[in-house]
Each structure stands twice: as C-alpha cells, then as structure tokens.
Amino acid sequence: MERRHHISQQFDAELEDVRNRVLSMGGLVEQQIIQAITALSEGDAKLAELVIDNDIKVNTAEVAIDEECTHIIARRQPAASDLRLMIAVIKTITDLERIGDQAERIARMGLRLMEKERPKNNYGELRHLGELVAAMVHDALDAFARMDIDAAIEVAKQDLKVDQEYDGVMRQALTFMMEDPRSISRMLDVMWTARAIERIGDHAKNICEYIIYLVKGKDVRHIGLEKMEKAVKS
Amino acid sequence: MERRHHISQQFDAELEDVRNRVLSMGGLVEQQIIQAITALSEGDAKLAELVIDNDIKVNTAEVAIDEECTHIIARRQPAASDLRLMIAVIKTITDLERIGDQAERIARMGLRLMEKERPKNNYGELRHLGELVAAMVHDALDAFARMDIDAAIEVAKQDLKVDQEYDGVMRQALTFMMEDPRSISRMLDVMWTARAIERIGDHAKNICEYIIYLVKGKDVRHIGLEKMEKAVKS
Numbered sequence: 001m002e003r004r005h006h007i008s009q010q011f012d013a014e015l016e017d018v019r020n021r022v023l024s025m026g027g028l029v030e031q032q033i034i035q036a037i038t039a040l041s042e043g044d045a046k047l048a049e050l051v052i053d054n055d056i057k058v059n060t061a062e063v064a065i066d067e068e069c070t071h072i073i074a075r076r077q078p079a080a081s082d083l084r085l086m087i088a089v090i091k092t093i094t095d096l097e098r099i100g101d102q103a104e105r106i107a108r109m110g111l112r113l114m115e116k117e118r119p120k121n122n123y124g125e126l127r128h129l130g131e132l133v134a135a136m137v138h139d140a141l142d143a144f145a146r147m148d149i150d151a152a153i154e155v156a157k158q159d160l161k162v163d164q165e166y167d168g169v170m171r172q173a174l175t176f177m178m179e180d181p182r183s184i185s186r187m188l189d190v191m192w193t194a195r196a197i198e199r200i201g202d203h204a205k206n207i208c209e210y211i212i213y214l215v216k217g218k219d220v221r222h223i224g225l226e227k228m229e230k231a232v233k234s
Numbered sequence: 235m236e237r238r239h240h241i242s243q244q245f246d247a248e249l250e251d252v253r254n255r256v257l258s259m260g261g262l263v264e265q266q267i268i269q270a271i272t273a274l275s276e277g278d279a280k281l282a283e284l285v286i287d288n289d290i291k292v293n294t295a296e297v298a299i300d301e302e303c304t305h306i307i308a309r310r311q312p313a314a315s316d317l318r319l320m321i322a323v324i325k326t327i328t329d330l331e332r333i334g335d336q337a338e339r340i341a342r343m344g345l346r347l348m349e350k351e352r353p354k355n356n357y358g359e360l361r362h363l364g365e366l367v368a369a370m371v372h373d374a375l376d377a378f379a380r381m382d383i384d385a386a387i388e389v390a391k392q393d394l395k396v397d398q399e400y401d402g403v404m405r406q407a408l409t410f411m412m413e414d415p416r417s418i419s420r421m422l423d424v425m426w427t428a429r430a431i432e433r434i435g436d437h438a439k440n441i442c443e444y445i446i447y448l449v450k451g452k453d454v455r456h457i458g459l460e461k462m463e464k465a466v467k468s
Binding site for chain 1: 291307318324408415453
C-alpha cells in the first residue's frame, strides 16, 4: 500500500513536470512570436537574428518532451485521462514547434523588409495581426494549464477574427501592388508574413481542440465551431 | 500459455490493422494530390469539386486511426517498438491530414485559376512540382510499409529538389508580375498553389523522420540531412 502510494505520487509528479515543460515551451514560443513581430515593425535586425537563433531551443524542447511522454507511457502505462494527457501533449508540442517555425519565418521576412522602403505605419497591420495570434497562443496555453474548455472555445473563436484581419491585409497588399508595380516584391514579403502569422492562429486553434479532447475525451477536430461548442456543453 | 499466445496474435492483428489503415489513408491522400493537380492543369472544375468534397474522408480517417491507436495503447500497454509504432502512426496521420488540407487548397486555387486567362503550358510547372511531391508521399508510405529507413532517407533528400523547383516557380511568377501587372492576381494564385505543393513535400519529409524514429528509436528531426544519414547508418 505504502509503495503503491509512493509510485502514484511519483507518477503525479512526472505528469506535473510534463505539463510544466509544455507551458515553458509555450512561453518560449510566445516570446518568439512577439520578438519576431517587434523586430519586423521596429526594423530591429539584431532582434530578428536572435529569434532565428533561438528556434533551436524550441526544437530541442519538442524532442525532449516527446521523449519524456514516450517514457512515461512505456513505464507507467497510464489509462484513460492520463493517457489522453500524454497524447494531447505529444500533439500540442508538434503545433508549438510549428508555431516556432512560423515565428522564425516572420523574423526572416523582417530582415528582408528592413532592406526595402519602409511604410509610415511601420507595418502596423502586421503588428496588430501578430499581437492577435500571440494572445491566442497565450490564452490557449492558459486554457491548457487550467484544463478550461470554455476558455479553449473562446480562443478557437478568435481564429475567425484573425482570418478576417488577414483577408484585409491581403486585399490591401494586392491593391498596393496593382497601383504601384514597383512595390510588388515588398508587398509579396508582406503577404508571406501575414500568411505566417495567420498560420499561427490555426495552430493555436489546434491546441484548443486537443484541450477539449483531453478534458471531454471527444475529438472535436474538423467539425466546425458550432458543433464544437455543443460537444463541450454536452 | 495458450491464452497468452492468443492475446499476442490478436495484438499483432491489431497492429497490422492500424498499419493498413494508415496506408489506405495515405493512398487516399495521394489520390487527392494527383486529382487536385490534374483538375488544375486540365481546367476540370468537377474534379476540383470532388477533391474538395473528399477532404472529409481524409479527416474521418485521421480521427478513426487516432482513436484506434489510443485504444490499443490503453488496452495493450505496448512497450518499446510497438509503442513507438503507435506514436509514429499518431504523428504520421497528422501530417497526412495536413497534406489533405493542402490538396484541398490546390483544388480551390484550381477553381479560381479556371476563371482566369490560361497559359499555353496549362501550368505545366505546377503539374511537375505536384507530381514530384505526390511521388514523395507515395514513396514515404512505401518506406513506412516496409520500415525501410534507407528509402526514407531518399525521400527526405527529394525535398531539396522540390524546394529548388519551387524557388524556380516563384521567381518566374514574380518576373511575370513585374513585366505585366495585369497578371498580378493570377500569378498570386500560382504562387499560393506552388506554396501548397511545396508544403506537401515538407510533410512527406516529416513522415520519413517518423519512420527513422520508429525503426531506430532515434529522433532525427531538426538535425539536417547529413546527420540524419549518419544516425541511420550507426
């Protein structure tokens, strides 16, 4: 009895450790997004380089957490909700790693844009879009930490707003290009950056779906927001 | 003894079933890519609509296989290589599902391009790029079926070729835009399509990395091709 209690305590500590590592990886990724966007909008090449260099930290975190989860599954043979936690973590960190890739891409685009003419608003529309998705990532991780499915739904809803703003940025860039073909190359960079930011929103939404899977044991991918809300309420 | 033998036979059958379902999902995804590219290059709107409609089959397959893997892990508590197979499958189908999303995107772009002026070569450069990545997906699944890590490395190498061809398509589209600003909107669609195709190559490469993880127990993500080859040989 003593021993079983001890093992279960150890197991809980291991799960807690994994959870904390995911949150810390998420914090790193969030910082990468914010720094990439700041570098771009402030024309800060050093900061952009830092983001590019730091992507390896994100990758390393993914590999390490993945390994820990596999070890835990093999050693503890968790059932039901603990196993779901492990699966949700394995999926979440894949999305976090890809968010990291997009942040790196934004930083690289920032460097390219620094060599070109700068608009008066310092790419305020990209900054705004970037802040929206950074908040989504933050809130998704928060929902993960608290296992809060209502919060997860709210974050998933935010993705609609991101898509709308993204469409606006793309339309504006297209108009710009057509009016002034000399701006084509620069506007393409703006479009690629907007696209990278928008993808981050998609990944944050994926994480929210894993949280719902984790808490409710229901797979809510590919069913649309409305059904997702229903699944959570039932 | 009898009973244990029976259980192990059942377990083997379950693993075999999962493997087959992954291959069949992969076959579906491969077909989606080829049909999307054909629809685009032949201006076949019906085929494009079919691809868009069929994406739900890809999504359904992902959710079903995911569930089966979780059940197997919970019920059979597999260790070592069997557990790695389950994890590799869970990751592989995520990439397959995202390849499916890209195929759908190509089909949608195809529909848009059908409403615009058509080039004499019927987007031969996109068709070629599409055929390259469809072959990568096919070969990656083949490597998965045979657990062939050398083949997996070969597929991963193909991604370099895809990236080169992609760069060529992008440069050409940019030149076109600059020479004839009336082509901007159409060339943007070409660029988005090329990008979707290129992403498929990345996902196929991811699948190859999971195969190496599965067979060698080594995580070869984020380390570059050269080190990946070394890891496989050691």
